[in-house]
Each structure stands twice: as C-alpha cells, then as structure tokens.
Amino acid sequence: MVMQQAGAEPAPRRKGSRTPVGSTSLAHIAQLAEVSEATVSRVLNRKYGVSAATRAAVEDALRQVGYERPMDNELVLMITPNLRNPIFALQADRIENELSPHGLKSIICQVYPGTPQERDYVEALIDSGVAAIVFLSASNTLTKADHRVVQLIESRGTPYVSINGGFPDTDAPVVSTDDWRAAELAVGHLHDLGHRRIGMLAGPVDNIPADRRVDGFIQAMERRGIDDADDFVVRKHFNVEDGQQATAALIAQGVTGIVASSDEMALGGYRAAERAGLRVPQDLSIIGYDDSPMLDFTAPPLTTVRQQTDRIAENVGRIVTALISKRAVGTEEILIDPELRLRGSTAPPARA
Structure with a gap:
C-alpha cells in the first residue's frame, strides 16, 4: 500500500486488508502523532516508557492511516486459578476455539489469583508477542487482591478482558454469568x-x-x-x-x-x-x-x-479480536443468562 502525504485522503483499502508499517509509514505516523519514529515503534511493540497521552496520540494516528495490528501468530494469555475444576478447562477450551480462526494462539497459565505468581507470569510473557490477556476467574474475581498486575498490563498498552467479575477502577470489558x-x-x-x-x-x-x-x-x-x-x-x-x-x-x-x-x-x-x-x-x-x-x-x-460457556466464549472472542484490531468495544459488563439443568437430585420435601 502506498502511503498518502499528510493531509491527503487515504487510498481505499480492500475489506480485511491491513496497512503494513515500514520505514516510510513509521515516519508518516510519527509526523501525524508529532512524536519520533522510535516512539511509534515502542507503541507498536507495547514497550515501556510511553505515556498514556503519547500512546493515545500514536494509536489515533494509526487509525487515521487505516493500520490494523496483525493478529497472525500472536498470543493470547489466559490466566485461570486451575484446570482441575472442569468448568475452567471447558471455558478455556471454548475461548481457544473462538480465537484460533483469527490466527491467535492461547497460552493457559494456572496461578493462585492475586499473588506475585500471577504478576510473574504476566511480566515474563507480555513481551513475547502477547496481543491480549483474558482473566478467566483469576484475581479479577477478588475484591481485596493485589491488583498491581493491571498496572503492569496497562503500562504496556495490552488489552485485557475479564470473566466473572472485573477489576476495580478500570473500564476493561467484562463478561460474566448473571x-x-x-x-x-x-x-x-x-x-x-x-x-x-x-x-x-x-x-x-x-x-x-x-x-x-x-x-x-x-x-x-x-x-x-x-x-x-x-x-x-x-x-x-x-x-x-x-x-x-x-x-x-x-x-x-x-x-x-x-x-x-x-x-x-x-x-x-x-x-x-x-x-x-x-x-x-x-x-x-x-x-x-x-x-x-x-x-x-x-x-x-x-x-x-x-454457565453457558459457549456464549461467554463467543463474547470474549469478539471482544478480544476487536481490541487487538483497535476497534471500539463497550465497557458495560455483559451478563450471560444461565440455564437450569434438571436431573435427579431435587424432589418435593419429605413429609414430617
């Protein structure tokens, strides 16, 4: 794709195509955002040392030129308390099924929520091509946990989604069972x-x-x-x-x-x-x-x-792909209706 000069109308793009970011386009984006090319590179690679205002200016410039961060061969980190509980394993499997058609690969980390272990996993992997993070009933469910992991994630500009409860004082998307x-x-x-x-x-x-x-x-x-x-x-x-x-x-x-x-x-x-x-x-x-x-x-x-794990996964998949592509998503918590499954463990009470 040929980059337009500053102030010119962008050339039309085919649906689904992506704008490459090479040396020429880096300069153009830097000019639009009024920052250095090195700063643009740091934002694209989710590195430290970029203020929230500067990051927002670069992201706005990227949207102006029609750039979409590619999702091919990128990683989505799923953080969960454990996989011994079948519901967590099932939910992780359903989310992975939603993400894989988009070229996204999942890494599942079992952690004790709200502990340094959770932060250590995120810190170790966030610079390894992590495109997004899904908190699958991890520290996002604990009101009094150490939530410094969110500060780390937001400092890198990495999008994240929570399941069954959100972090306090953040606008990150949440999908929960009602x-x-x-x-x-x-x-x-x-x-x-x-x-x-x-x-x-x-x-x-x-x-x-x-x-x-x-x-x-x-x-x-x-x-x-x-x-x-x-x-x-x-x-x-x-x-x-x-x-x-x-x-x-x-x-x-x-x-x-x-x-x-x-x-x-x-x-x-x-x-x-x-x-x-x-x-x-x-x-x-x-x-x-x-x-x-x-x-x-x-x-x-x-x-x-x-819990309707398929419905939860559909919403999480839609939100994750939108966030990675820098499309707007709602911040209001999505509540998924549960279903009562009648089997044999309930009956009218016995007579006294």
Whole structure:
C-alpha cells in the first residue's frame, strides 16, 4: 500500500486488508502523532516508557492511516486459578476455539489469583508477542487482591478482558454469568417443589461471583416471603471438602433443600447427606452450579445451574479480536443468562 502525504485522503483499502508499517509509514505516523519514529515503534511493540497521552496520540494516528495490528501468530494469555475444576478447562477450551480462526494462539497459565505468581507470569510473557490477556476467574474475581498486575498490563498498552467479575477502577470489558439470575432459578425451582427451609453453600467472602450469588439468593428468598435467608448461608471455598462441612451445618439447621455455589460443593453435599443418614433427593434436595461434565453419571444425577460457556466464549472472542484490531468495544459488563439443568437430585420435601 502506498502511503498518502499528510493531509491527503487515504487510498481505499480492500475489506480485511491491513496497512503494513515500514520505514516510510513509521515516519508518516510519527509526523501525524508529532512524536519520533522510535516512539511509534515502542507503541507498536507495547514497550515501556510511553505515556498514556503519547500512546493515545500514536494509536489515533494509526487509525487515521487505516493500520490494523496483525493478529497472525500472536498470543493470547489466559490466566485461570486451575484446570482441575472442569468448568475452567471447558471455558478455556471454548475461548481457544473462538480465537484460533483469527490466527491467535492461547497460552493457559494456572496461578493462585492475586499473588506475585500471577504478576510473574504476566511480566515474563507480555513481551513475547502477547496481543491480549483474558482473566478467566483469576484475581479479577477478588475484591481485596493485589491488583498491581493491571498496572503492569496497562503500562504496556495490552488489552485485557475479564470473566466473572472485573477489576476495580478500570473500564476493561467484562463478561460474566448473571449470578443473580442463577440464584433465582435455583431458589425458584426448590420453592416450587414445596421447600421453604432452603440453605446455601456459598463461596468465600470478597469473591465477586460468590458475593453476587449470596445477594441473589437472599433476594430470591425475600421475594417469596422468607426473610431469614441469611441465617442459612454458609461461606466456604468452592471444593468438595468445604461443601461437605457446609452441608453438615445446614442439615443441623433442618434445611430440606440446598443451593450450592459450585458442582464440587454440591457433591460434597452428597457426602454429608450420606453420612447423616439422609437420601438425595428423598430427604435432601441439592442444586449445583456450573454444569460440569459427567454430572449425568453421579448418583443421583445432579441438578445444576449451567454457565453457558459457549456464549461467554463467543463474547470474549469478539471482544478480544476487536481490541487487538483497535476497534471500539463497550465497557458495560455483559451478563450471560444461565440455564437450569434438571436431573435427579431435587424432589418435593419429605413429609414430617
């Protein structure tokens, strides 16, 4: 493509074509942005030492000449707490399927959210051709975590997207499951079956999805005239062992139905019910959350609220490719409706 002189109308480009940036165009972009060619190069390569105002001026000049940063052979860093939980592995797989047709390659990093390990991964890889970063339920879900990793990312001008909760004081895009709707679906199902003493196995305090699910649970119960719902919320971690402990506490309070904040917690509820001499669902109904694979093969098959991983991945893929191409995206959080998957772990409460 032949570069136009300053002030001239740009030549038309074919749809999908990209403007190359060579020595001539670097000079032209530098002239438009009123900076040096070295500064333009630093912005293109996401290097340190460029102020936010200067970076914005260069990006504006790039848009004027119709330049799109190529996505071929570029990397997208996905940061997740672990891949042992099937829902994280499934979500990462769905996102990778959305990105790969655009020539983007994913690197999945398992980290303990909000720790130096997370920052170390980002710092080690961000200069290796990382085009964008996806926080897949990592430190973006923790309200009181160390969020200096965001400062590092923004200093390099690297776009990022968060799933299931966003970082405070940033306008980066967020795609989340509607946790308030998830609680409404679960509570509504148990209430329609006749349950009135319903408890919740909730995630830890200051975890954004966990806090939202608790808020949604209490609201759903209050809409049905049950005002003491917060007395039946037990906050633990999203695993089998904590689910078992929390269920034991709720059984002691006489609940007949349980809404769990993860499928793993729900399966811990199965174990607690068995040890208390109760049957699921005859004596205790349990609803999970996530719709992890293999739930049809539990005994009984677990009713759960399903996160729509395909819909989340579609939105994340669309946003990531738009950000890399410097197209505008909305900053309002996108909430994806969950679905209730009925199986065999819920039933009307037994007669006293």
